[in-house]
Amino acid sequence: MLCVSTSPKKGTRMFKDPKFTKTFLSLATVAVVTVAAVGGTFANFTATPTSIASNAFAAGSLSMTRSGSGAIFSASAMKIGDSATGSVTISNTGSLAGAYTLAGSSSGSAVLSNQLTLKIYADVDNSGTPAYDGSLGGFSSASLGTFAASTGSHTYYFHVSLPTTGTDAADNAFQGLSATETFTWSAVQA
Numbered sequence: 001m002l003c004v005s006t007s008p009k010k011g012t013r014m015f016k017d018p019k020f021t022k023t024f025l026s027l028a029t030v031a032v033v034t035v036a037a038v039g040g041t042f043a044n045f046t047a048t049p050t051s052i053a054s055n056a057f058a059a060g061s062l063s064m065t066r067s068g069s070g071a072i073f074s075a076s077a078m079k080i081g082d083s084a085t086g087s088v089t090i091s092n093t094g095s096l097a098g099a100y101t102l103a104g105s106s107s108g109s110a111v112l113s114n115q116l117t118l119k120i121y122a123d124v125d126n127s128g129t130p131a132y133d134g135s136l137g138g139f140s141s142a143s144l145g146t147f148a149a150s151t152g153s154h155t156y157y158f159h160v161s162l163p164t165t166g167t168d169a170a171d172n173a174f175q176g177l178s179a180t181e182t183f184t185w186s187a188v189q190a
Contacts, residue, residue, distance in 0.1 A: 060096040060149075062189050067091075072158050072183065080171050083161035087125070090144075090185050092152035098187035100144040102156070106137050108179035113137035115174060117161050118181075125157040136160060136181055146190045 066088055073086030092098050102120070106113040114137035119130045122144065132142045147154065165171050 060189075061094040062092070062096045062098045062187055063094040064098075064100075064147075064185060064187060065091050065093050066185070067155075073160065075160065078162045080162055080164045080174075083159060085157065085159050087155055087157045089153060089155040090147075092147035092149060092187070095149050097149045097152065097190040098147050099190045100147050100154075100185060100187045101141055102131070102144055103141040103184045103186065104136075104139040105182045105184070106139075106179055107182075109177035110137055110179075112174055112177040113179035113181070115162065115165070116179065117159075117163060119159040121157040121159075122154055126159075131156070136179070139181070144185075147187070 067090075068088060071086070072088050073084045075082065075084035078084070090100070092100075114135050116136040118132060118134065118136040118139055120132040120142065121127065122131050131144065132139055144154065146152070162174070
């Protein structure tokens, strides 16, 4: 048997109230918009990390060698008008270019070292402007410029002479005196 009723039931009446329907629909709309906004905020794209290996670092080197060994020159029993010569080649054997300097330091008789004249030529003997031209005792340092990495090499020619003072009496004051000079090359990276 089938039973149909035309009278409204007590529980369905609330949807027919316009105020309630309006409020309910407004709350439902706000809830849908809130869920969409919150859900959209947490949607992120991601990428797979990329690794780049074998990043290596090494410090360069600055080193030098010289030709030969021992003193550049030695002059014993010099007399007025004598001279002594010698040469040495300095090479940059490091992997960095270097700014080179030559320094000197005298010991022994200051009177003799101040009378001795020193000329230093770079690369070509007795040609061009000397790297130094003055008394041996007055030499303190000279800038030699930049030597290229691994291939920078320069030959230095040294000339020392004992000139006259102009009088025999003053020249005789040098008899029996001795002096030495230490030459030191140094470099800083260029």
